[in-house]
Amino acid sequence: xxxxxxxxxxxxxxxxxxxxxxxxxxxxxxxxxxxxxxxxxxxxxxxxxxxxxxxxxxxxxxxxxxxxxxxxxxxxxxxxxxxxxxxxxxxxxxxxxxxxxxxxxxxxxxxxxxxxxxxxxxxxxxxxxxxxxxxxxxxxxxxxxxxxxxxxxxxxxxxxxxxxxxxxxxxxxxxxxxxxxxxxxxxxxxxxxxxxxxxxxxxxxxxxxxxxxxxxxxxx
Amino acid sequence: xxxxxxxxxxxxxxxxxxxxxxxxxxxxxxxxxxxxxxxxxxxxxxxxxxxxxxxxxxxxxxxxxxxxxxxxxxxxxxxxxxxxxxxxxxxxxxxxxxxxxxxxxxxxxxxxxxxxxxxxxxxxxxxxxxxxxxxxxxxxxxxxxxxxxxxxxxxxxxxxxxxxxxxxxxxxxxxxxxxxxxxxxxxxxxxxxxxxxxxxxxxxxxxxxxxxxxxxxxxx
Numbered sequence: 245x246x247x248x249x250x251x252x253x254x255x256x257x258x259x260x261x262x263x264x265x266x267x268x269x270x271x272x273x274x275x276x277x278x279x280x281x282x283x284x285x286x287x288x289x290x291x292x293x294x295x296x297x298x299x300x301x302x303x304x305x306x307x308x309x310x311x312x313x314x315x316x317x318x319x320x321x322x323x324x325x326x327x328x329x330x331x332x333x334x335x336x337x338x339x340x341x342x343x344x345x346x347x348x349x350x351x352x353x354x355x356x357x358x359x360x361x362x363x364x365x366x367x368x369x370x371x372x373x374x375x376x377x378x379x380x381x382x383x384x385x386x387x388x389x390x391x392x393x394x395x396x397x398x399x400x401x402x403x404x405x406x407x408x409x410x411x412x413x414x415x416x417x418x419x420x421x422x423x424x425x426x427x428x429x430x431x432x433x434x435x436x437x438x439x440x441x442x443x444x445x446x447x448x449x450x451x452x453x454x455x456x457x458x459x460x461x462x463x464x
Numbered sequence: 465x466x467x468x469x470x471x472x473x474x475x476x477x478x479x480x481x482x483x484x485x486x487x488x489x490x491x492x493x494x495x496x497x498x499x500x501x502x503x504x505x506x507x508x509x510x511x512x513x514x515x516x517x518x519x520x521x522x523x524x525x526x527x528x529x530x531x532x533x534x535x536x537x538x539x540x541x542x543x544x545x546x547x548x549x550x551x552x553x554x555x556x557x558x559x560x561x562x563x564x565x566x567x568x569x570x571x572x573x574x575x576x577x578x579x580x581x582x583x584x585x586x587x588x589x590x591x592x593x594x595x596x597x598x599x600x601x602x603x604x605x606x607x608x609x610x611x612x613x614x615x616x617x618x619x620x621x622x623x624x625x626x627x628x629x630x631x632x633x634x635x636x637x638x639x640x641x642x643x644x645x646x647x648x649x650x651x652x653x654x655x656x657x658x659x660x661x662x663x664x665x666x667x668x669x670x671x672x673x674x675x676x677x678x679x680x681x682x683x684x
Contacts, residue, residue: 254507254510254512280550280552280566282502282504282513282515282548282550283513284502284504284511284512284513284546285511286506286509286511287474289506289544290474290544290546290574291504291505291506291511291544291545291546292474292504292546292572292574293502293503293504293513293546293547293548293572294548294572295502295548295550295552295568295570297566324509324510324511325511326504326510326511326512326513327513328502328513328514328515330500330502330515332500332515332655335597335598335679337598337601337605337676338605339605339606340605340606340607340608340612341590341594341602341605341606341607341608341612342608342612342615342616344594344601344605346500346517348515350515352512352513352514354510354512370561374561374564377555378555378557378651381557381564382561384646384647385557385558385559385560385561385564385646386559386560386561386641386644386646387560387561388560388561388562392560392561392562395562396562414661414663414664414665415663421606422665424606426604426605426606427604427660427662427666427670427671427672427673427676428662428663428665428666429660429661429662429663429666429672429676430660430661430663431598431657431658431660431661431676431679432657432658432659432660432661433655433656433657433658434655434656434658435552435653435654435655435656436653436654436655436656437651437652437653438651438652438653438654439652440647440649440650440651440652441634441649441650441651441652442647442648442649443634443635443648443649443650444634445634445642445648446647446648446649450647451647452647452649453647456557456647456649456651459555459651
C-alpha cells in the first residue's frame with residue numbers, strides 16, 4: 245500500500261508544496277473515508293463539475309449516477325476526467341487574515357474514465373460502490389434486475405495519476421504576529437450522521453439496522 | 465431574489481429533471497450555506513477540479529487560494545470555469561438498490577472567472593470572502609498589508625449561468641417493492657462544528673470568541 249509514487253507534472257502539488265503527499269496509502273485513506281466526489285469533464289471547451297457517489301475497489305474508482313449520464317450523453321464511452329475528493333476538517337483562524345486557512349485532506353485523480361459495459365462487471369462494480377458507501381446494505385436490498393442494470397451508468401477510472409493534499413493542525417502565523425491580540429485556533433468541522441429517519445411507509449416500531457444506527461466514515 | 469431564470473442548454477438539469485430548480489433565491493441559499501466549492505477548469509484539454517473557499521457578494525462569487533493560483537499560472541487573467549457547491553444532507557436507503565440515493569442541495573455556476581487586479585476591489589473581495597466564511601472575524605484580525613495583497617489571488621465570477629439541484633425527503637421505491645422486507649429511510653448527514661481548539665501559543669485561559677463557539681452555517 246505504501247509504494248513510492250512519482251507525481252506527474254499535472255498532479256504535482258505546486259502551491260504550498262509541503263502539503264502535497266504522494267503515497268498511495270494516504271490517498272486511499274482519504275478515498276475510503278469519502279464517498280462523494282466532484283467529477284470534472286470537458287464539453288466543447290467548457291468544464292463541468294458534477295458531484296456524484298463513488299467507490300474504490302482495489303486500484304480503481306467506480307463512479308455512477310448523473311455525472312456519468314451527462315458525460316456519456318455528450319461524449320464517447322471514455323472521457324478525460326478529474327475526480328476530486330475533499331474531506332473538510334476545520335477552519336484555521338490565524339492572527340493575520342493572510343494566514344487563515346482550512347484543515348482538509350483531498351485527493352485528485354486524473355485519467356480516462358471508461359463506461360463499464362459488461363453486465364457481470366457492472367453488477368460487481370455496483371456492489372463495491374454500495375459497500376463503499378454503506379457496508380452491509382447490499383445484501384439486505386432488493387437486487388438490481390436486468391432492466392435496472394441497463395439503465396445504470398458506471399464508469400471505471402484507474403488510480404494511476406493522482407496526488408493528495410493534507411493540511412492539519414494549528415494556524416501558522418508570521419513570527420511578529422504572535423503578539424497580535426486576537427484569538428487564534430481551529431474550529432473543527434466534521435460530517436456527522438444523525439439518527440436514522442424511518443420511511444413513513446414502514447410499519448410502526450421498525451428499528452433501523454445496526455449499519456444505519458452506527459454509521460460512520462471513520463476507518464473500521 | 466426570486467427572479468425568473470431560464471437555464472441555458474448547458475445548465476439545464478437533464479437527468480431527473482424534477483430535481484432541477486432555477487430560481488436565484490434557492491441557488492443563493494445554497495451558496496450562502498456553503499463556503500467550499502469545487503472549481504473546474506481546463507488546461508490542454510485536461511479538466512482539473514480543485515477545492516477552494518469562496519464567498520458570495522451580490523451576484524458575484526469570489527474565489528481565492530490555490531485554485532486561483534493553478535488556473536492563473538497556466539492561463540490568462542480570465543478563464544472558463546465551472547464552480548460547483550454541494551451540501552450533502554443524507555443517505556437515502558430504498559428497498560431496491562436501484563432507488564438508493566442521496567439527499568443534497570447543489571449549485572453549478574458556469575462562466576468566465578476574471579482575476580481581481582484593483583487593490584481596493586481585492587481588499588473588499590477578501591473581506592466579503594472572510595465574512596462569508598466566518599462573520600465577525602475580519603475586524604478582529606491583523607489586516608492584509610500591501611505585500612500580502614499582492615501575493616493573494618482572487619477571481620470574480622458573475623452568477624449568471626447557473627442551476628441548482630435539490631433532492632430531499634424519504635426514498636421513493638417502485639410500488640411493488642414496498643412489501644420487500646428491509647428497512648428503508650434516511651441517514652441524515654450534517655457538517656457539524658466542534659468546540660474551538662486554542663492555538664497552543666495562546667496564553668492560558670483564553671476563551672474563543674462567540675463567532676467561533678457558536679459557529680453555524682445555517683441561515684442567520
